[in-house]
Amino acid sequence: MVTMGLERLMVTLKTKLARSFKGKKLYEYDEIEKSESMRIEIRSKKARKLIEETLKVADSPTKRSVSI
Known part of the structure; x- marks a missing residue:
């Protein structure tokens, strides 16, 4: 219940902020x-990040596959 509120x-806040910034750079x-x-x-940063995530999943005992 609290999360819905x-x-x-x-x-509401996002829409108000979007309206206030509309048209302004x-x-x-x-x-x-x-x-x-x-x-x-x-590209190399993206590749390193992908390798890091893959190794983290591979080292995890609970997950068996990588979802791409």
Whole structure:
């Protein structure tokens, strides 16, 4: 019962915030073009994270498979 009230409160707050920021830009800056080395770094970070999650699941005694 309490969670239903909290969920309703969060939805109300989110909609009020969305309405107040509608049409306004929070940040105004020029977007940086990604270089090839930046793209490689992003891919390697994603790969490391995926490997870490896979190893964590593999080491877990309760789970037997990885859901992708």
